[in-house]
Amino acid sequence: MGVVIMNEKEVEILLVEDNPSDEELAIIAFKNNNIINKIQVARDGVEALEYLFGSVDSETLKCVDPMVVLLDLKLPKIDGLEVLRRIKKNPVSKKIPVVVLTSSNEEKDLIESYRLGVNSYICKPVDFNQFTEALRHICLYWLTLNKQPP
Amino acid sequence: MTEKKKENHDMKSTPVRLLLVESSKTVAAIVQQTLKDEGIIRFDIIHADCLKKALEHLNRARFDIILLNLLLPDSTGLNTIIKIHEQALKIPLIVLTQVNNAAIKDEFIKYGVQDYLVKDWVDTKVLPRSIYYAIERKKAEDELIKHRNHLQELVNDRTIKLEKELTERKKKENELKEMFNTLEESLQKIKKREKELENINENLDSFAYSVSHDLRAPLRAISGFAYILLNNYRDKVDQEMGHYLDRISKGAQEMGQLIDDLLRFSRSTRGEIRFEQIDVDNLVNDMVRAHRDIIEPDRDINFIINPLGKVEADKEMLKVVFANLLLNSVKYTMGRERACIKIGSEQKEDHIQFYIKDNGIGFDMKYKDKLFKAFQRLHTDEKFTGTGIGLATVERIVSKHGGKIWAEGEVDKGATFYFTLPSKTNTED
Numbered sequence A: 001m002g003v004v005i006m007n008e009k010e011v012e013i014l015l016v017e018d019n020p021s022d023e024e025l026a027i028i029a030f031k032n033n034n035i036i037n038k039i040q041v042a043r044d045g046v047e048a049l050e051y052l053f054g055s056v057d058s059e060t061l062k063c064v065d066p067m068v069v070l071l072d073l074k075l076p077k078i079d080g081l082e083v084l085r086r087i088k089k090n091p092v093s094k095k096i097p098v099v100v101l102t103s104s105n106e107e108k109d110l111i112e113s114y115r116l117g118v119n120s121y122i123c124k125p126v127d128f129n130q131f132t133e134a135l136r137h138i139c140l141y142w143l144t145l146n147k148q149p150p
Numbered sequence B: 001m002t003e004k005k006k007e008n009h010d011m012k013s014t015p016v017r018l019l020l021v022e023s024s025k026t027v028a029a030i031v032q033q034t035l036k037d038e039g040i041i042r043f044d045i046i047h048a049d050c051l052k053k054a055l056e057h058l059n060r061a062r063f064d065i066i067l068l069n070l071l072l073p074d075s076t077g078l079n080t081i082i083k084i085h086e087q088a089l090k091i092p093l094i095v096l097t098q099v100n101n102a103a104i105k106d107e108f109i110k111y112g113v114q115d116y117l118v119k120d121w122v123d124t125k126v127l128p129r130s131i132y133y134a135i136e137r138k139k140a141e142d143e144l145i146k147h148r149n150h151l152q153e154l155v156n157d158r159t160i161k162l163e164k165e166l167t168e169r170k171k172k173e174n175e176l177k178e179m180f181n182t183l184e185e186s187l188q189k190i191k192k193r194e195k196e197l198e199n200i201n202e203n204l205d206s207f208a209y210s211v212s213h214d215l216r217a218p219l220r221a222i223s224g225f226a227y228i229l230l231n232n233y234r235d236k237v238d239q240e241m242g243h244y245l246d247r248i249s250k251g252a253q254e255m256g257q258l259i260d261d262l263l264r265f266s267r268s269t270r271g272e273i274r275f276e277q278i279d280v281d282n283l284v285n286d287m288v289r290a291h292r293d294i295i296e297p298d299r300d301i302n303f304i305i306n307p308l309g310k311v312e313a314d315k316e317m318l319k320v321v322f323a324n325l326l327l328n329s330v331k332y333t334m335g336r337e338r339a340c341i342k343i344g345s346e347q348k349e350d351h352i353q354f355y356i357k358d359n360g361i362g363f364d365m366k367y368k369d370k371l372f373k374a375f376q377r378l379h380t381d382e383k384f385t386g387t388g389i390g391l392a393t394v395e396r397i398v399s400k401h402g403g404k405i406w407a408e409g410e411v412d413k414g415a416t417f418y419f420t421l422p423s424k425t426n427t428e429d
Helices: A020-032 A045-053 A080-089 A107-115 A128-145 B002-007 B009-013 B025-038 B051-060 B077-087 B102-110 B126-232 B239-270 B280-295 B315-332 B390-400
Strands: A011-016 A038-042 A068-071 A098-102 A120-123 B016-021 B043-048 B065-069 B093-097 B115-118 B275-279 B301-305 B310-314 B339-347 B351-358 B405-409 B415-422
Touching: A011 A020, A011 A045, A011 A128, A020 A038, A020 A128, A020 B126, A038 A045, A045 A080, A068 A080, A068 A128, A080 A098, A080 A107, A098 A107, A098 A128, A107 A120, A120 A128, A128 B126, B016 B025, B016 B051, B016 B126, B025 B043, B025 B126, B043 B051, B051 B065, B051 B077, B065 B077, B065 B126, B077 B093, B077 B102, B093 B126, B102 B115, B115 B126, B126 B239, B239 B315, B239 B390, B275 B280, B275 B315, B280 B301, B280 B315, B280 B339, B310 B315, B310 B415, B315 B339, B315 B351, B315 B390, B315 B415, B390 B405, B390 B415
Parallel strands: A011 A038, A011 A068, A068 A098, A098 A120, B016 B043, B016 B065, B065 B093, B093 B115, B301 B339
Antiparallel strands: B275 B310, B339 B351, B351 B415, B405 B415
């Protein structure tokens, strides 16, 4: 129970992923890509919200400031779209880039994600090579190229 | 007098049968004398001096008129009239009385008395005329009653007829109501079924969603960890192990492809068709250009694109149709020294017919029906990869648009795929 929280200031990637295989593959893919940024994993929507806001019902952002949130959509307890909605509703957390990283390429998920203000939407490829490539692109863009407001 | 003679011709030829009910013999004699003297009408007069006798006479014989003095030894007043009437309702009745009273007169008339003679009734002129009018009036009354009865009968007949018609109409109305109810019931059933289908579709949607999401995750794990073993433990994996790991990884990828195709296949039939005017020339040219320049720039395929025109169809669906058919041709012309793919159309009476012809490996016409069935493949996987869902998807889309699809081919001599789309959409929306 509960999230094993690292030194919060150092966390650069929040990975919201319930599938342990996908989590492990993502970690390996990060490693293979020489991405050494600090990664925090939340295994469902509640953990993600608790990490960002302290509690599920809280409206105020804790002093965590990940450079990017990688968000799966199909999650236990609170699903990814709801997490996305909460992040984008809060004027402070709104600026955190959220990348939906999901198996779903359903049109309605795409439409709803963009309606809620997602920054990017990536379909997880089945092929591990392509998956690694996708993660490399995401990290290169959001952790290196992208400029965030102070 | 001459006029009267004419009028009374009947009465003269046949005597008027008169019953005189009068207790006084003297009066009776005077009456008889008076009527005899009258001369114009012949009377056949029977005299009764009490009610009892009068009734007996009435019982025995038929009379044309009754002259009645109300003052009788065995009955008086209205009672006499009532008794006489009981016996002879149809015979006109003249009452002889000494009393001149309007109230009594009205009362008499109410009881059907024809006339009412006071005091000077013995007047030779008044009496016969009074009798004559009484008879005539009674006749007229009877006639009137007859007519009224006839009319009543007619009305009754008509009423019965109308009632019958009404019953008939009500019966029909009920039948109609019943039919309507049955219809309503059927409608309810259909609506219920529709609702059920909607639910089934919703279930299918969530099923497809689960499939698309949940089936891919384990595949990613299989493919991913096989790849990691192969690459991160290269020094520990020998050639044979590497081969099998490669197989595992490829199998997972094929499965992923299969899932994608299946989802596309199931979506192709469920989604609403969004009709729009499509420039097919543009659509196909873009597709071919993309293929030639980006997807397979190494292959040298001779695409011949004849005019294709415009159609009303769902753009995304039509793209799937052309993409599948074109990629099929591209795939099965692989290895041809000079691959040639020809695309064209022909405007028919009420539809437009498209064709995609290639010089690829073709197929045996024996199997032409298997082409469009899901998971049916005519070529082995090693030579040509595929899931066997593409043409089934195309077939579904075409038939959903109200068109037809078929193919002609010969082994090693290429294949031609034809499909039609209605010129004007006859779909309701």
